[in-house]
Amino acid sequence: xxxxxxxxxxxxxxxxxxxxxxxxxxxxxxxxxxxxxxxxxxxxxxxxxxxxxxxxxxxxxxxxxxxxxxxxxxxxxxxxxxxxxxxxxxxxxxxxxxxxxxxxxxxxxxxxxxxxxxxxxxxxxxxxxxxxxxxxxxxxxxxxxxxxxxxxxxxxxxxxxxxxxxxxxxxxxxxxxxxxxxxxxxxxxxxxxxxxxxxxxxxxxxxxxxxxxxxxxxxxxxxxxxxxxxxxxxxxxxxxxxxxxxxxxxxxxxxxxxxxxxxxxxxxxxxxxxxxxxxxxxxxxxxxxxxxxxxxxxxxxxxxxxxxxxxxxxxxxxxxxxxxxxxxxxxxxxxxxxxxxxxxxxxxxxxxxxxxxxxxxxxxxxxxxxxxxxxxxxxxxxxxxxxxxxxxxxxxxxxxxxxxxxxxxxxxxxxxxxxxxxxxxxxxxxxxxxxxxxxxxxxxxxxxxxxx
Amino acid sequence: xxxxxxxxxxxxxxxxxxxxxxxxxxxxxxxxxxxxxxxxxxxxxxxxxxxxxxxxxxxxxxxxxxxxxxxxxxxxxxxxxxxxxxxxxxxxxxxxxxxxxxxxxxxxxxxxxxxxxxxxxxxxxxxxxxxxxxxxxxxxxxxxxxxxxxxxxxxxxxxxxxxxxxxxxxxxxxxxxxxxxxxxxxxxxxxxxxxxxxxxxxxxxxxxxxxxxxxxxxxxxxxxxxxxxxxxxxxxxxxxxxxxxxxxxxxxxxxxxxxxxxxxxxxxxxxxxxxxxxxxxxxxxxxxxxxxxxxxxxxxxxxxxxxxxxxxxxxxxxxxxxxxxxxxxxxxxxxxxxxxxxxxxxxxxxxxxxxxxxxxxxxxxxxxxxxxxxxxxxxxxxxxxxxxxxxxxxxxxxxxxxxxxxxxxxxxxxxxxxxxxxxxxxxxxxxxxxxxxxxxxxxxxxxxxxxx
Numbered sequence: 054x055x056x057x058x059x060x061x062x063x064x065x066x067x068x069x070x071x072x073x074x075x076x077x078x079x080x081x082x083x084x085x086x087x088x089x090x091x092x093x094x095x096x097x098x099x100x101x102x103x104x105x106x107x108x109x110x111x112x113x114x115x116x117x118x119x120x121x122x123x124x125x126x127x128x129x130x131x132x133x134x135x136x137x138x139x140x141x142x143x144x145x146x147x148x149x150x151x152x153x154x155x156x157x158x159x160x161x162x163x164x165x166x167x168x169x170x171x172x173x174x175x176x177x178x179x180x181x182x183x184x185x186x187x188x189x190x191x192x193x194x195x196x197x198x199x200x201x202x203x204x205x206x207x208x209x210x211x212x213x214x215x216x217x218x219x220x221x222x223x224x225x226x227x228x229x230x231x232x233x234x235x236x237x238x239x240x241x242x243x244x245x246x247x248x249x250x251x252x253x254x255x256x257x258x259x260x261x262x263x264x265x266x267x268x269x270x271x272x273x274x275x276x277x278x279x280x281x282x283x284x285x286x287x288x289x290x291x292x293x294x295x296x297x298x299x300x301x302x303x304x305x306x307x308x309x310x311x312x313x314x315x316x317x318x319x320x321x322x323x324x325x326x327x328x329x330x331x332x333x334x335x336x337x338x339x340x341x342x343x344x345x346x347x348x349x350x351x352x353x354x355x356x357x358x359x360x361x362x363x364x365x366x367x368x369x370x371x372x373x374x375x376x377x378x379x380x381x382x383x384x385x386x387x388x389x390x391x392x393x394x395x396x397x398x399x400x401x402x403x404x405x406x407x408x409x410x411x412x413x414x415x416x417x418x419x420x421x422x423x424x425x426x427x428x429x430x431x432x433x434x435x436x437x438x439x440x441x442x443x444x445x446x447x448x449x450x451x452x453x454x455x456x457x458x459x460x461x462x463x464x465x466x467x468x469x470x471x472x473x474x475x476x477x478x479x480x481x482x483x484x485x486x487x488x489x490x491x492x493x494x495x496x497x498x499x500x501x502x503x504x505x
Numbered sequence: 506x507x508x509x510x511x512x513x514x515x516x517x518x519x520x521x522x523x524x525x526x527x528x529x530x531x532x533x534x535x536x537x538x539x540x541x542x543x544x545x546x547x548x549x550x551x552x553x554x555x556x557x558x559x560x561x562x563x564x565x566x567x568x569x570x571x572x573x574x575x576x577x578x579x580x581x582x583x584x585x586x587x588x589x590x591x592x593x594x595x596x597x598x599x600x601x602x603x604x605x606x607x608x609x610x611x612x613x614x615x616x617x618x619x620x621x622x623x624x625x626x627x628x629x630x631x632x633x634x635x636x637x638x639x640x641x642x643x644x645x646x647x648x649x650x651x652x653x654x655x656x657x658x659x660x661x662x663x664x665x666x667x668x669x670x671x672x673x674x675x676x677x678x679x680x681x682x683x684x685x686x687x688x689x690x691x692x693x694x695x696x697x698x699x700x701x702x703x704x705x706x707x708x709x710x711x712x713x714x715x716x717x718x719x720x721x722x723x724x725x726x727x728x729x730x731x732x733x734x735x736x737x738x739x740x741x742x743x744x745x746x747x748x749x750x751x752x753x754x755x756x757x758x759x760x761x762x763x764x765x766x767x768x769x770x771x772x773x774x775x776x777x778x779x780x781x782x783x784x785x786x787x788x789x790x791x792x793x794x795x796x797x798x799x800x801x802x803x804x805x806x807x808x809x810x811x812x813x814x815x816x817x818x819x820x821x822x823x824x825x826x827x828x829x830x831x832x833x834x835x836x837x838x839x840x841x842x843x844x845x846x847x848x849x850x851x852x853x854x855x856x857x858x859x860x861x862x863x864x865x866x867x868x869x870x871x872x873x874x875x876x877x878x879x880x881x882x883x884x885x886x887x888x889x890x891x892x893x894x895x896x897x898x899x900x901x902x903x904x905x906x907x908x909x910x911x912x913x914x915x916x917x918x919x920x921x922x923x924x925x926x927x928x929x930x931x932x933x934x935x936x937x938x939x940x941x942x943x944x945x946x947x948x949x950x951x952x953x954x955x956x957x
Binding site: 190191196206216218221222224225226227228229230231232234241243244245246254255256257279280281282310313316317318319320321322323324325326328329330358361362363417418420421422423424425426429502 | 642643648658668670673674676677678679680681682683684686693695696697698706707708709731732733734762765768769770771772773774775776777778780781782810813814815869870872873874875876877878881954
């Protein structure tokens with residue numbers, strides 16, 4: 054079941070007035086999902102919710118009133134769960150009808166039954182505590198921004214900024230699933246082993262090169278059996294293709310300790326420089342909401358090698374395998390907050406600047422038979438653009454600290470200091486279509502715990 | 506609660522006669538845990554079990570008869586679960602009493618009550634199908650054998666076989682948890698992207714360099730909260746120390762496609778060259794069973810740098826942070842099976858040849874605050890010794906195929922062929938102590954699935 058994609062659909066408005074305010078970014082056409090604890094919760098259990106305007110619609114309380122009974126007992130039970138995994142296990146076919154029911158009943162002027170049924174289950178977003186939307190079994194981080202790869206490569210290998218495999222392989226690695234945290238969780242400055250400049254022997258102490266990475270994560274809605282790769286072109290193969298396995302997108306901050314990472318990463322890749330925490334935003338924006346913002350990816354040129362057949366998107370797919378999502382990083386220091394200054398924007402990038410699409414990442418990930426599981430998280434890697442001001446981490450912006458930035462307070466930053474809050478935002482906007490917000494992904498640096 | 510560690514304890518025998526046969530290796534003092542489906546199962550559900558002689562003692566059916574009621578409802582319920590995770594969540598204190606109860610009742614000549622209670626719940630091991638003993642949330646693979654690191658380094662970097670960080674950092678990376686499989690599962694030859702020799706452009710096809718890796722895995726029984734590192738010396742810190750967090754050890758085969766791995770691994774480490782499958786053995790041998798086999802690790806010399814304080818074992822710990830476990834790899838080809846030939850031994854190593862202990866791996870892993878979760882799996886990395894005949898993978902034995910081995914059938918192997926079965930075994934033996942088997946970890950190579 055698909056939603057009508059004509060202009061009339063995208064112009065429809067909701068009786069929830071704040072949903073029609075583009076500045077809010079949670080329109081009738083967006084309806085992102087989340088997990089949250091209601092303010093009046095007796096047991097502190099988290100509920101599934103849908104964002105609409107300035108509210109969360111409580112799916113748990115709606116389901117317990119029988120609202121979703123038409124969708125069968127499995128979906129009804131899945132919507133009572135604290136996270137989205139059980140809904141995914143109901144299958145691809147369960148996603149659309151649920152969305153359509155809510156869309157109809159949130160629509161302005163159809164009838165008053167929907168409003169009377171839904172309105173009691175709206176909770177102001179500002180009153181809730183968000184939780185992780187998925188129990189993530191496996192988290193994979195890619196490296197799909199060629200601008201990021203080139204900028205970082207230039208710092209470490211001036212003679213060969215891009216490795217020979219980059220334009221052939223969607224490079225990725227397994228991240229740490231256990232240390233994924235929800236936006237708003239404080240980030241303790243990690244200690245670790247690294248070599249201070251000019252020293253031969255390493256030391257163990259709190260990182261002095263703490264960084265963020267601006268990324269977008271894709272949650273897997275439909276997995277695959279071990280040994281059964283997912284083809285990039287599902288239509289040609291008669292199965293659900295790679296990108297269609299994605300339930301939705303979120304913002305993700307892959308916090309990184311650059312000194313720890315630099316010392317540890319050879320030969321097996323990043324480990325403790327990353328695994329102390331990875332933050333995700335509360336909202337999962339489903340793929341249908343992003344439909345008007347599909348574009349071709351930017352960076353690939355005719356001079357680049359053609360992807361091998363298992364990664365080759367047919368022309369119709371290539372025209373829309375990227376997403377025009379504006380991504381921003383904002384920083385707020387303790388001093389800025391003390392002076393009631395607004396956070397300062399450090400960069401603005403765009404998800405369409407990736408070299409590899411999410412479909413290509415998933416086709417590659419499973420090409421050896423590796424199984425993806427519902428709720429698995431696939432991240433883009435740092436999203437950087439080609440221009441100054443579009444780089445997604447401090448490592449690139451300050452050239453590993455060599456060119457620190459000056460903030461409006463006069464403060465200087467090579468890397469993050471204790472008390473700094475990093476705020477990632479993402480949104481889509483286009484004339485004639487609703488503005489779609491991905492919400493925020495926040496984290497404040499807490500002082501290190503000192504020696505063990 | 507601890508078990509008596511005097512000689513009398515280690516000499517005690519069981520009324521299960523095959524438990525007293527050293528060749529079997531499942532003595533009264535071993536009692537490894539597993540998950541299995543009984544032969545007469547109506548629902549196909551897996552039960553927890555304990556190995557004793559040639560039998561599995563069915564903990565599920567014992568618990569449902571009330572045998573464990575003295576240990577409280579949590580432990581009783583945990584022993585009805587299909588895997589060991591719930592038992593871990595009952596806490597460290599729940600492990601010992603369960604073991605002690607079984608030990609007492611399996612002991613020869615104490616009284617006949619134990620025998621009459623337990624005997625109906627013994628199932629011959631040959632009749633059961635084993636399942637994964639833990640639901641593994643996070644799987645980390647280390648690189649703790651210095652001999653392996655040197656042998657592999659020599660193949661890829663003749664001028665610098667050991668990287669500068671090796672003797673300071675227990676190098677590791679996040680592995681793929683979803684593709685862990687139980688011993689006996691067929692291993693489909695993965696396809697992947699790699700550059701055939703002499704070519705500039707890569708191709709996508711079935712790997713031609715399929716390899717095994719002989720490893721030992723440690724299951725985490727007690728995790729830590731995010732942000733709270735686990736100290737190596739728990740006694741000094743007044744908490745449960747790093748190695749004490751381990752519930753038990755198993756054999757592990759980290760199947761590797763060397764051509765895929767070589768092309769993909771820079772700069773983020775191994776990914777699809779490993780993630781198609783990792784096999785684990787059915788048995789989890791708990792740490793108390795291994796007590797007589799504790800030894801100092803071999804390779805560290807006085808010339809090596811002293812570990813940084815967070816990795817430094819006090820002298821009493823250093824004397825016993827290694828394990829004298831003999832590890833062997835056997836190969837059986839289709840042709841060998843057709844001629845009823847026994848598998849041929851490819852190598853014999855010893856777990857004490859590691860440079861880093863499991864305690865050091867865990868202290869390092871959590872030193873940045875990364876949280877371990879009950880059921881997480883920490884693997885040693887390929888266990889290789891310093892001598893020919895003790896290398897734990899074909900990459901080392903055949904020098905990446907340059908020196909293929911000749912089998913008794915006249916067959917030649919540079920890497921694994923379809924139909925080859927790899928059998929890892931592990932055991933401890935010492936005069937005056939029971940022989941402890943880690944069982945077997947088997948896998949047979951199935952032909953590749955062909956193009957996607």
